[in-house]
Amino acid sequence: MSEKNASPAAGGPGRPTDEAKTEAILDAGRALMFAGRFANASMDQIADAAGVSKVTLYKRFGDKTGLTEAMIRGQAASMTAMIHAANRDAPTLRDQLRNFGVTLSAFLLSERFYHVDAMLTALRRDQPGATRRFFEAGPGTMRSELMAILGAAADREELAIDDIKLAAEDLLSLWRGFKEVELRFSARETLGSEELEAHVDHAIDVFFRAYRAQG
Amino acid sequence: MSEKNASPAAGGPGRPTDEAKTEAILDAGRALMFAGRFANASMDQIADAAGVSKVTLYKRFGDKTGLTEAMIRGQAASMTAMIHAANRDAPTLRDQLRNFGVTLSAFLLSERFYHVDAMLTALRRDQPGATRRFFEAGPGTMRSELMAILGAAADREELAIDDIKLAAEDLLSLWRGFKEVELRFSARETLGSEELEAHVDHAIDVFFRAYRAQG
DNA sequence: CAATTAGTGAACGTCAACGTTTAGTATTGT
DNA sequence: ACAATACTAAACGTTGACGTTCACTAATTG
The missing domain is CATH 1.10.357.10 (Tetracycline Repressor, domain 2)
Structure with a gap:
């Protein structure tokens, strides 16, 4: 009931999270932001631009407000x-x-x-x-x-x-x-x-x- | 093809446009704006707050951008x-x-x-x-x-x-x-x-x- | 009264985006 | 091998708002 939160501390079994993807998302967001298109961009477009699945995006940032804050x-x-x-x-x-x-x-x-x-x-x-x-x-x-x-x-x-x-x-x-x-x-x-x-x-x-x- | 535009110059037959309604819309818009809720407000809500039909709202201002500009x-x-x-x-x-x-x-x-x-x-x-x-x-x-x-x-x-x-x-x-x-x-x-x-x-x-x- | 325009309320079609789910693949530890 | 986790692609359900249409009522001129 509380297991799904935050980082799994790493080290355990399973595929490790790819931090590069987090960066890719932020990079894509920045690019859109500086083009003045972030506010209008859908999550699909952002995920697309980042070359990342939308699910990953949501896993990392929760929702669009979360991404904005980050x-x-x-x-x-x-x-x-x-x-x-x-x-x-x-x-x-x-x-x-x-x-x-x-x-x-x-x-x-x-x-x-x-x-x-x-x-x-x-x-x-x-x-x-x-x-x-x-x-x-x-x-x-x-x-x-x-x-x-x-x-x-x-x-x-x-x-x-x-x-x-x-x-x-x-x-x-x-x-x-x-x-x-x-x-x-x-x-x-x-x-x-x-x-x-x-x-x-x-x-x-x-x-x-x-x-x-x-x- | 050009008859429906602008004001019918008045004087003709038919019910005259009620300018008070235009003001009511702008008033309601201002109220929402100063409450910081205009951007989030739907056209239905604005029309409601103004005590005016949505159709009237669209007739006067075209669309939300038009209203914003006004x-x-x-x-x-x-x-x-x-x-x-x-x-x-x-x-x-x-x-x-x-x-x-x-x-x-x-x-x-x-x-x-x-x-x-x-x-x-x-x-x-x-x-x-x-x-x-x-x-x-x-x-x-x-x-x-x-x-x-x-x-x-x-x-x-x-x-x-x-x-x-x-x-x-x-x-x-x-x-x-x-x-x-x-x-x-x-x-x-x-x-x-x-x-x-x-x-x-x-x-x-x-x-x-x-x-x-x-x- | 007839013609004409303004206005209403409700329903409607459409669309775009959100956030989720599903089924399956990839990558790691034990 | 096996369990566990990350990730993907695609489809899905839902919501909310836009702008329009319809049938009807209200006000005004001639």
């Missing part, structure tokens, strides 16, 4: 990694922020992000509150890492910041920017890399003017 | 009105911006907005590019109105602004803020009115420090 979870993990990678050392504070901002903005202003966001919206529609678990992995981590950078700068008295958290949120908002809105409405094309850098630099300019030491 | 269109119109109302005179620039920001942020940081956004996302999924038509009614108008305010302030040399458009986008981004992200992830409760005012004021503070005259 995919967002994977995306969240890769975002955390991305953010950590973005937060790398650089000669000056400005360079450090530039690194951070370019990586972040490149993601926020990409089609990729839009589709992840759309999936989150769909998930919330089916399971209100399910999205909360992904806050930490995404925006929460972003904010923490940026707070660390800004806190250090404040300690060095490079910046005059009262409330580090608020300041980090300000800079994040500027990086997200109005361009994200334009993209959401299909009111502009994706940014080229020069535009992106200009965008990030402008945000840093504004931020520095607002928070420079000795106001 | 509802967003209505929402866009009321947003335009709201923004105009928010842009009212006040003794000082700061007061004027506060009026604007509070009205805008109250909307952006409400459940209402989240659901409108979710509908836009759903619409874009079914008809890519359809959202573009709503950019002007929403964010576009916002930006224009704010640009007018900031432009005037720059002319009076109250602010030192190079690029009015960029500056307006900066302030809008700050008003939207990280709190919108937290709400999107259900990572915080809706703001109370004091919190809201504090949020708006903080954004204005940051903006003024970045764009004050005589830097």
Whole structure:
């Protein structure tokens, strides 16, 4: 009555589960997601695209909501990694922020992000509150890492910041920017890399003017 | 072959169309939308909630996508009105911006907005590019109105602004803020009115420090 | 009254997707 | 060999919603 759950701990008799198939499913899901077709795709199509039987798909993920969650979870993990990678050392504070901002903005202003966001919206529609678990992995981590950078700068008295958290949120908002809105409405094309850098630099300019030491 | 289209120009014989029913449908749709249930609601349920036959519903809006579009269109119109109302005179620039920001942020940081956004996302999924038509009614108008305010302030040399458009986008981004992200992830409760005012004021503070005259 | 159009309620046909079952094959331990 | 488990392909039952049709009633013009 409880035997059918989770992994059979392996080692026992019987054919072992092929983990590669789990990956294949997630890969196929990601491909559909980034093509903006995941929400409309049937389980049959997903199984097909993954080269896997539908039964296997259901065995692994339970139902479509389960698969959706797993995919967002994977995306969240890769975002955390991305953010950590973005937060790398650089000669000056400005360079450090530039690194951070370019990586972040490149993601926020990409089609990729839009589709992840759309999936989150769909998930919330089916399971209100399910999205909360992904806050930490995404925006929460972003904010923490940026707070660390800004806190250090404040300690060095490079910046005059009262409330580090608020300041980090300000800079994040500027990086997200109005361009994200334009993209959401299909009111502009994706940014080229020069535009992106200009965008990030402008945000840093504004931020520095607002928070420079000795106001 | 072309007689069945549009309105029969009225005046002819026959029972006249009851415009109140059109409104009833839109009202019911709005109610469902703000309850976050529109996307899941069947046409039968909507017709039911509106106290109208399903046939009437189809006669007026064609299909569910048509109804969705009509509802967003209505929402866009009321947003335009709201923004105009928010842009009212006040003794000082700061007061004027506060009026604007509070009205805008109250909307952006409400459940209402989240659901409108979710509908836009759903619409874009079914008809890519359809959202573009709503950019002007929403964010576009916002930006224009704010640009007018900031432009005037720059002319009076109250602010030192190079690029009015960029500056307006900066302030809008700050008003939207990280709190919108937290709400999107259900990572915080809706703001109370004091919190809201504090949020708006903080954004204005940051903006003024970045764009004050005589830097 | 006759003609014409709007509206209703209920039933209908259709379809797409979900998730399950079945019968059989593949791969492993004992 | 044998038991146990993974996997597949195909078929199946079910549900839910879409959009339409039908027979009938309501309101309006001439």
